[in-house]
Amino acid sequence: MKSLRSLxxxxxxMLVFILAACGGTEEEKTTETQDDNTQTEDxxxxxxxxxxxxxxxxxPEKVVVLTNEGTEALLALGxxxxxxxxxxxxxxxxxxxxxxxxNVEVVGLESExxxxxxxxxxxxxxIGNKMRQEDIYEHLNAIAPTVFAEDLRGNxxxxxxxxxxxxxxxxxxxxxxxxxxxxxxxxxxxxGDKLNMKVSMVRFMAGDVRIYQKDSFSGVILDExxxxxxxxxxxxxxxxxxxxKEQVPLMDGDILFYFTYETGDGEATQLEKEWLExxxxxxxxxxKKGEVHxxxxxxxxxxxxxxxxxxxxxxxxxxxLK
Numbered sequence: 001m002k003s004l005r006s007l008x009x010x011x012x013x014m015l016v017f018i019l020a021a022c023g024g025t026e027e028e029k030t031t032e033t034q035d036d037n038t039q040t041e042d043x044x045x046x047x048x049x050x051x052x053x054x055x056x057x058x059x060p061e062k063v064v065v066l067t068n069e070g071t072e073a074l075l076a077l078g079x080x081x082x083x084x085x086x087x088x089x090x091x092x093x094x095x096x097x098x099x100x101x102x103n104v105e106v107v108g109l110e111s112e113x114x115x116x117x118x119x120x121x122x123x124x125x126x127i128g129n130k131m132r133q134e135d136i137y138e139h140l141n142a143i144a145p146t147v148f149a150e151d152l153r154g155n156x157x158x159x160x161x162x163x164x165x166x167x168x169x170x171x172x173x174x175x176x177x178x179x180x181x182x183x184x185x186x187x188x189x190x191x192g193d194k195l196n197m198k199v200s201m202v203r204f205m206a207g208d209v210r211i212y213q214k215d216s217f218s219g220v221i222l223d224e225x226x227x228x229x230x231x232x233x234x235x236x237x238x239x240x241x242x243x244x245k246e247q248v249p250l251m252d253g254d255i256l257f258y259f260t261y262e263t264g265d266g267e268a269t270q271l272e273k274e275w276l277e278x279x280x281x282x283x284x285x286x287x288k289k290g291e292v293h294x295x296x297x298x299x300x301x302x303x304x305x306x307x308x309x310x311x312x313x314x315x316x317x318x319x320x321l322k
Contacts, residue, residue: 050130050150059168060125072305073163083107083121199227200253204260206267211240218300248280256286259297
């Protein structure tokens with residue numbers, strides 16, 4: 001009997017160990033299964049753009065952007081790029097974004113991108129523009145997934161929505177656009193009858209004077225607000241380029257905003273002075289009334305992004321309502 005009891009006791013102990021071992025194995029299997037599920041979770045998303053369709057594995061952490069308006073879009077979305085093209089004016093950034101771009105690497109200009117500098121940053125997304133960089137798209141795409149907007153003129157919000165999708169921040173993008181739309185509606189209400197004033201826009205560049213129309217960055221914004229425009233400017237075109245002194249009457253309006261693209265050699269500033277002091281310009285009704293206002297070229301034209309758009313609304317508000 002004793003032998004039988006001992007044998008049963010030993011068998012019981014062995015059974016406990018076997019069950020414990022089996023239980024441990026099941027737990028490990030469960031953990032392994034959970035780990036496998038985590039590893040295979042699909043975080044990829046697809047973006048349709050000017051050059052086709054691009055699949056991005058996950059929300060990018062290192063973004064290089066190749067347009068000035070794209071840079072502003074990223075900053076507004078809470079994304080600081082690791083690399084960006086230099087601002088058209090600024091050293092190297094426009095004054096209104098300089099504080100947010102302190103640690104960002106310069107990767108050339110919109111019209112002259114530095115591929116080696118981009119590759120060295122090892123980005124996981126590149127954002128560019130077909131109008132500027134179509135010829136090097138394949139080179140860029142070989143470095144990292146690359147998304148291109150179609151062009152750079154007119155409604156900045158089209159490109160902004162694309163960029164928000166590219167960096168997987170569509171909700172944040174909607175918040176930014178909603179806030180902008182609210183500002184427009186608020187301005188319209190406050191401006192009231194002042195929206196009937198015909199707003200004229202002129203730009204001075206070295207060797208070129210332009211009369212800006214509706215299909216320009218600032219023209220789109222004026223149209224959104226609902227301002228009237230002089231007849232020659234109330235068309236869906238970009239600008240009258242190479243304006244001559246005979247075309248000075250086309251600049252007249254109830255109020256005129258002008259901006260000057262100065263590269264540092266003083267030529268554009270000299271051209272501005274020459275035209276504004278010309279008797280033909282001085283004879284315009286808008287000049288006689290003292291309604292000629294100089295504004296920042298980067299904000300009203302060159303930067304072309306959401307930050308500049310909001311700063312332009314500030315200028316409108318300060319000019320008409322204060």
